[in-house]
Every structure is written in C-alpha cells, then in structure tokens.
Amino acid sequence: MGSSRKTCTLSTQSYLERRICVYKACGMIHRLYNSLIGSRRAMLIYEHSKPGRCAMAQLPPVSNLPDDVPVSMRRTTPLGLPEVSELDVVRHYTNLSRKNYSIDTNFYPLGSCTMKYNPRVCHTLAMQDGFLNRHPYAPESMSQGFMRCMHELQEILAEVTGMQGGVSLAPMAGAQGELAGVAMIMAYHRHRGDAERCEIIVPDAAHGTNPASASMCGGTVREVPTKADGDIDIEALKKVLGPKTAGIMLTNPSTIGVFERHIQEIAQLVHEAGGLLYYDGANLNAILGKVRPGDMGFDAIHMNLHKTFSTPHGGGGPGAGAVGVSARLQPFLPIPMVKKHAAGTFGWVRKKDRPLSIGRLSAFAGNAGVLLRAYVYARMLGRDGLRRVAEYATLNANYLAKKLAEVGFDLAYPERRASHEFIVSVQKQKKAYGVTALDFSKALLDHDIHAPTNYFPLLVPECLLIEPTETESKDTLDHFVEVMATLLKQAEADPETFKQAPRTTPLRRLDDVKAARQLDLALHE
Amino acid sequence: MNEIPGDLKFLKSHEWARLEEDGIIRVGISDHAQGLLGDLVYVELPAVGDQIQAGSACAVVESVKAASDVYAPISGEVIEINEALNDRPEVINEDAFGAGWILAVRAGNPEELKALIDPDAYAELLESEDH
Ligand SMILES: Cc1ncc(COP(=O)(O)O)c(C=O)c1O
Numbered sequence: 155m156g157s158s159r160k161t162c163t164l165s166t167q168s169y170l171e172r173r174i175c176v177y178k179a180c181g182m183i184h185r186l187y188n189s190l191i192g193s194r195r196a197m198l199i200y201e202h203s204k205p206g207r208c209a210m211a212q213l214p215p216v217s218n219l220p221d222d223v224p225v226s227m228r229r230t231t232p233l234g235l236p237e238v239s240e241l242d243v244v245r246h247y248t249n250l251s252r253k254n255y256s257i258d259t260n261f262y263p264l265g266s267c268t269m270k271y272n273p274r275v276c277h278t279l280a281m282q283d284g285f286l287n288r289h290p291y292a293p294e295s296m297s298q299g300f301m302r303c304m305h306e307l308q309e310i311l312a313e314v315t316g317m318q319g320g321v322s323l324a325p326m327a328g329a330q331g332e333l334a335g336v337a338m339i340m341a342y343h344r345h346r347g348d349a350e351r352c353e354i355i356v357p358d359a360a361h362g363t364n365p366a367s368a369s370m371c372g373g374t375v376r377e378v379p380t381k382a383d384g385d386i387d388i389e390a391l392k393k394v395l396g397p398k399t400a401g402i403m404l405t406n407p408s409t410i411g412v413f414e415r416h417i418q419e420i421a422q423l424v425h426e427a428g429g430l431l432y433y434d435g436a437n438l439n440a441i442l443g444k445v446r447p448g449d450m451g452f453d454a455i456h457m458n459l460h461k462t463f464s465t466p467h468g469g470g471g472p473g474a475g476a477v478g479v480s481a482r483l484q485p486f487l488p489i490p491m492v493k494k495h496a497a498g499t500f501g502w503v504r505k506k507d508r509p510l511s512i513g514r515l516s517a518f519a520g521n522a523g524v525l526l527r528a529y530v531y532a533r534m535l536g537r538d539g540l541r542r543v544a545e546y547a548t549l550n551a552n553y554l555a556k557k558l559a560e561v562g563f564d565l566a567y568p569e570r571r572a573s574h575e576f577i578v579s580v581q582k583q584k585k586a587y588g589v590t591a592l593d594f595s596k597a598l599l600d601h602d603i604h605a606p607t608n609y610f611p612l613l614v615p616e617c618l619l620i621e622p623t624e625t626e627s628k629d630t631l632d633h634f635v636e637v638m639a640t641l642l643k644q645a646e647a648d649p650e651t652f653k654q655a656p657r658t659t660p661l662r663r664l665d666d667v668k669a670a671r672q673l674d675l676a677l678h679e
Numbered sequence: 680m681n682e683i684p685g686d687l688k689f690l691k692s693h694e695w696a697r698l699e700e701d702g703i704i705r706v707g708i709s710d711h712a713q714g715l716l717g718d719l720v721y722v723e724l725p726a727v728g729d730q731i732q733a734g735s736a737c738a739v740v741e742s743v744k745a746a747s748d749v750y751a752p753i754s755g756e757v758i759e760i761n762e763a764l765n766d767r768p769e770v771i772n773e774d775a776f777g778a779g780w781i782l783a784v785r786a787g788n789p790e791e792l793k794a795l796i797d798p799d800a801y802a803e804l805l806e807s808e809d810h
Binding site for chain 2: 609612615666667670671
C-alpha cells in the first residue's frame, strides 16, 4: 500500500460522494455531542427557542419595513429564527466561546501550518473603512490606495522568494496556487509545442494537494521515495526523469521538517531533463529572508499567505495562495494582477494585456482582506523583521526538539537540524506500554495545551509534528517540555489511566470511527 | 498478530495474493497492514471487469488516520469484488487474510506470482521493519 494518490483516477461523482461524507460526519459529530451532553448544554441556539420569546430591545424600528414591496411578494410564513431573549443569546454565545480553544488563551504547537500568532495591527489596519467598503467593481480611479498596496505586495513577495517573473495574488488557497503553478508549467510546455511532457514528479513525503493538483492539470504523478536521512533519493529521481517529465513539485524544508540538502543538484537534474521546478511554499516560516526559492532554481512557487503572513490557515478560510514565477513562466501568470503606469498610477492587468495567461481563477482579484493583512505584516516587519521570523521560528523548533530528546522522546531525524518544525515518534513507547501518538495528543489537552499535528506525515509511525513558531517565549517552550516529561512518566507508570485522557475538556474522546462509518447528514433529530 | 497463512504471496507494500483454482487470484492487505492503518472506515473498490496492472493502485483503504492505495500484486481482469466491505470495512480489521479479501482477478499471466515474496520472507520483512 502507499499514501493514496487516488485523486487522479477518482471520478467526479465519487469525489463528490466523499465530500458529502465529510459533511455527514459533521452532522454525526453534532448528534454524538448532543447524546453525550444532553439538552442541558444545548449546542444550537435553536434548542433554546421558546415560542413568543423575543429580544424587544433589539427589534429594528418599524419604519424600516419595506412598504414598497408588493404584497404578493411579501413573506407570509415565519422566518424560522430561534425565539430567544437577549440574555439567552449572550449566555449561549459566551458559553460556546469558553469551550473554544484558541491561541489567544494557550500554546498551540500546531504552528503556522494551522495557527500562528497574528499581530493585531494587521487585522486592525486591514479593517479600515476605506478597504472594507471598497466595492470590487469600483473603477480603477477610485481604488488607487488598495491597488497600490496590492502592487507593493506583489513586489515584496517576488523579492522575498527571488522569483524574477513576478507574483500574481489571484489564487485563493494554497491548493489553488498549486493548480495555477502546474497549469503554468503545462502551458509553458504546450506553448513550445511539446505535447509529450505530462509527468509530474512528487516525493512520497509531499502534502496530498501536490499530486492532486498535478492530476487536476492532466498530469501523471510519478512518486520518488525519501531516504532514511530525510533527503530525496536522487538515484530514484534519475530513473523517473526523461522526455515525459513536465516538472517536479518540492517542498523545502520538506514536510518532515528538514532542508533538502541536494536541492541544487536536483534542480540541475530536472532542468537538464527539460522539466521545470515547482516549489510548495505553503510554509515559508523557516526561510523568510534566508534563502530564496528563485535562487535555488525554482520556476514556480505558491505561498500560503494564510499561514506565514498573518491570517490563520486553521480558520478554514478565506485564504490567499499567491504564485510567483521565473522569467520564462511570466507570460502565463494568472490574472488579474496590478501594474504600475508610467504616471505612477495603478491599473489591472487583464487578459488582453497577457494573452498567454492561464486566465482567471476567481471573479475578482483574490481575497482582498487576506492580501491586505499580508501587506501590513510584510511592511511592518520589513526585510530584517522577516529574517528574524525565520531565525526565531527555527531557533524555537530546534530548542524544543533538543529539550524533548533530553527528557526521553525520540526524534524522527535526530541527526538533522530542524527547520520551523520537527517530528517526534512515540513508536518506542507504543511498543513498551501500548500508548500512542493519539494518547499523547489527548493528554496534552488536560494541561491546556493544544495537540500538535499527529499521524502526519504518514512516513513516520506514531508521529507528532511539532511547530512552536517564532512568537513563543522560552518560558512557554520550557513549560511544554515539562508537561511532555510528566506525560512520559505517566504513560510508563500507568498506561491504562493515561489512555483515558482527556478528563477536563467539555467532551472526552469522540468515537471518530463510528462517526466516519455511520454517516448521517441529519442536523436535527 | 495472526499467523501468516502459508498459501499466500506478498508484496513488500503489504498486499497478499492467493492462487485459487482456474488461475483465479484473490487479493487483500495483510494483517500487519490493517494494524498499521487502524480502524478502517471506507474501502473504494474497483468495478468488476476493470483491468488492473501489477504494481499500480487497484483499490483504496481509508482509516481514521489515512487513506492508502492498495497496489495490485498481479495484472489481470477483476472478476469479483468483496461487496461486503461497502457496509462493513471493519471486516478487513477482523480477518485480513480471510473474509477481508478485497478483489479477485483472472490473471493474464499467473507466472507473475513467482516474483512475489513468500510468507517466511514476508515475516522476516516485518521483523526487520519492526525494530
Ligand atoms: C505543504 C502544503 N502544501 C499545500 C497546502 C495546501 O494549502 P491550502 O490548504 O490553502 O489549499 C498545505 C496546507 O496545509 C501544505 O501544508
């Protein structure tokens, strides 16, 4: 068996079916929750509803009723809103918010991949009236401020990544950035009249979106293995390179948290074979201002601005997956982009200006709010500040890795320096006491620490992928090590009790197997 | 760990193949593999009549932890699939070498089986992975 690359052969229908399953699972979790905690702590505001109850003080003035709507078109049935008092609403949402775990309250070793600390000022400045109220159809003449920010952001990101052909801010997620990048690589080969190149090489440690993007663009995925030391197996790479190679997708530092040491040799090999290099820059935290993908020889990159640049990925959206390219891919960049006229004003780059563009990826120019936050973050930190982000992110990860190793945890790649993240494997503890990575994750919750990523990447058994990020203090890291050391002792002394964690959360362990097997879409019983 | 039945052949990637009468070959994943994956929640089966290629993905098994391709140990035409897995994927967890079979193929060339590893070598492989 191998990590599933099935996306390439799944029909659209079965893809949709799987998506529905995910939604169904959410409904299931809701039902499970209700059956576990009963109606006493209702989760939905509807469950508080009592006929006739109302928050009178919140009623809109009667004069707002639209008298000019013809009677025949007015609603005659009730809206079906919950009938609750103001105090019901306040209590309900305040109680819900207290069940929420957030980075505003505690340490979150999921890291930038999900939720690093995003400075308040980025949010505040992006929420100014002038930005919020700008309509996407506003004429260029009335959008100059916004367009200037976007133009500067394009330039800053091109500079940070070293991509000579520029950056387009159009993609609205990392995966969409990948799609754009691979589409550009394919367009480049086709434009040269090369119809043969359709293979995209992906290392086995890659994020699942890489092979998915490759096959969405009509490519065939060729997998190359990772060696025991974490680097790509170059001999295996040489075997798959050839006249069909369209390109390779790499993450560096890789998904296992180490820097690919032979990147220049790999770049040379792929270019010699006629392929292009795609850089998955979803997690740039470790390299900002230190090394540039453009200098490593990459032709295309996407960045998850909603990870590194001050918007949380864990929010579930919206996102911004800006793409940058080398000079040879420039004509294919997605539109719209912002250009600067000789007179110093700004305008949109449209299809007529860039006829070879792979086109539009969405109705407008990407997710404006996320892009603005990224702009403020980059301008606020400046070149030196961005470099310090990388230095502290890396220092914190390496400090934490060393300390955890000292108290008895196995590092998956002990001989390698960590990037912004590192992997611990509790395979040894599983063998000895039957405790798993999931047990450690759950036990952390009782100590008010969020669980790190577990069971990813799939290459490492019983793994915890830990990323402290640049903003955590040494005190927080030391506290985490202390807690982990305590957990290790508990796991050894009394594995049975250990496996019962968490005890202090509103819910203990959900039956995720049952939730996935007995899918049920119903939201209300 | 279940005993490894003597009449099976294995891929290093933990699939098994059993030669039955008339050149029909039954395919599944090993008990070790189901243990690694944990509780299975979904199995994506091919269709009867599909042609499968040795070494290429022919099914997907999904647990709460991961989704994995199942590689075909042998090339040929799928003549039967284990429909029971649609409702009860956990049969693979319960009986990976028996009731938890995934599909049966009519092999183009049953000789291909000889290239697979035998149960003893597979057991050794597990031991060497398991240190
Ligand atoms: C390495 C890597 N690539 C790509 C992505 C996809 O990004 P998105 O979730 O915005 O589509 C992620 C997201 O987690 C990632 O970690």
